[in-house]
Amino acid sequence: MPERQEWYVSWGPYVLLGLATLISLLTEVQVMRNGRPELLVALALVALVLQLCWAKIRRVVSTPGAASQAYYAVRTVLAFVLTYLNPFFAIYAILGYFDSGAWLRPRAIKAGLLVNALTMAGSQSGGLPPSSLMQWTAFGGLFVLNTGLLLLFVRLDAEKEENARAKAATIAELEQANARLKQAHEENAGLQAQLLEQAREAGISDERRRLAAEIHDTIAQSLAGIVTQLQAAVDSEDPAEGRRHVERAADLARHGLGEARRSVQDLGPSALEHDALPVALRKVVEEWEAGSGVRAEFAVTGEVEPLHGEIEATLLRIAQESLANAGRHAQARRVGVTLSYMDDEVSVDVRDDGRGFDPGRVTSSSTSGFGLGGMRARVERVAGAFEVESEPGLGTAVSARVPLVRHV
Structure with a gap:
């Protein structure tokens, strides 16, 4: 009270x-x-x-x-x-x-x-x-007036109590709804964690298949070529011809060594071992700019948050492959990479002013490397969305949006 x-x-x-x-x-x-x-x-x-x-x-x-x-x-x-x-x-x-x-x-x-x-x-x-007719009349009128006012107040009070009960019931229903939403959110978080774990396992399997394909397509072929050239050098009676076969074998060995190093580097996002995603991406962009000679800019928007490892790895791989594609095919003069943190998702966008292409005419990637199809599959494994916008002569924009799953 x-x-x-x-x-x-x-x-x-x-x-x-x-x-x-x-x-x-x-x-x-x-x-x-x-x-x-x-x-x-x-x-x-x-x-x-x-x-x-x-x-x-x-x-x-x-x-x-x-x-x-x-x-x-x-x-x-x-x-x-x-x-x-x-x-x-x-x-x-x-x-x-x-x-x-x-x-x-x-x-x-x-x-x-x-x-x-x-x-x-x-x-x-x-x-x-009352002592007179007039007083009796006044008494009767005042009694009716007082009674009417009392009944009105009683009714208003009853309506007030009913509204209070209805409000309390509504609040109770809202609390129950909030509790159900909280439970659903927790269940969704658990399901999302399971999806990420499945994506991680699928990523490991994909990396194994990719590495096996690259070994078959590059390193194994290099080794087979080395054996062939060395055998030819042994069988050749001409010393000059033998030297040419040996030099060819050395070239194949150097090429195979480079392919082996590239494959090992692609096994995991080593750039994330010591740096957060924004720092790692900035270094990737700077290294790519230094190696390609193409002007590259990097920007971060939104409030930076620590993300689940699979999410960060996906975004880093997409940026790396997009930059690699721009360097190999775009003939661009300028490239921009943007990492954006939003309320419930995070995205990476890579844009160039190169020659562009028709996305509808691009086939799925081969077994070696990622390609657009491989990048799309990687993003979709973490419940994200992958988009490519390009026209001949108008440059290319690659965008990957994934759920903002915080690191726990």
Whole structure:
């Protein structure tokens, strides 16, 4: 119970009873019906004793019951009698309007309010009983007015309580909905983690197939060529011809060594071992610019957050392969790489002003390297989206968007 309301419940009856008694005694000559002020004082003392007793009882009474209803009934009767003796005791009787809901059960509230309306109408019409036809008319009209106002207030109070209950029910439903959403979010997070784990395992399998294909297509062929050239050098009777075969074998060995190093470097994103994704990407762009001689710019937008390792690896690989494609095919003069952090996703965009191409005429990548098809598959494994926009003579834009899954 609020502090102000508690003060009213505790001290309001004493204040109103004292004020009513004081005014009634000061006006006893004008309004006293029986000329016996001692009776008025005695009944006021009875009311005071009732309030003192109830102050002790109400400490253990929290809901309307027999004790509270008895207190309300005795107080209402005392207020009626006192008002009958002196109309100014309506000041005390008005208590019944404000605490009927606190001390009466719902079925008894209207009856208690009607008795209070009768008391108030008698006071407002000049006292009970009415002594003339005009006073009776005034009493009847005031009683109807008081009763109507009380019924209106009761209805408004009931509507207020109903609205409060409806609001409480709505809040409870919202809390349940929020709890369900939270549970669904946690389940989705778990499913996303599973998808990422599956993507990681699929990535490992793809890397194994890619490495096997590259070994078959490059290193194994280089070794076979070396064997052929060395055998030819051994079988050749011409020293000059033999030297040419040996030099050819050395060239094949150097080429195979380069291919082996490239394959090993592509096994995993070693750039992420010591640097965060933005730093690693910036270094990749700078190294590519230095090696290709093409102007390259790098930018980061949004608030940088630590991402799941598979997400970072995917974005780094897409940027590396896009830059490699730009260097091999685009003949660009300028390349831009942008890493963007958004509310629920992160993207990497690689744009160049090169010669462009028709994406509809590009076939899936071969077994060696990634290609556009390989990049698309890598992004889709982590529930992302891969887009390529290009036209002949208008450059190329590669975009990879993936869910923003934070590192845990």
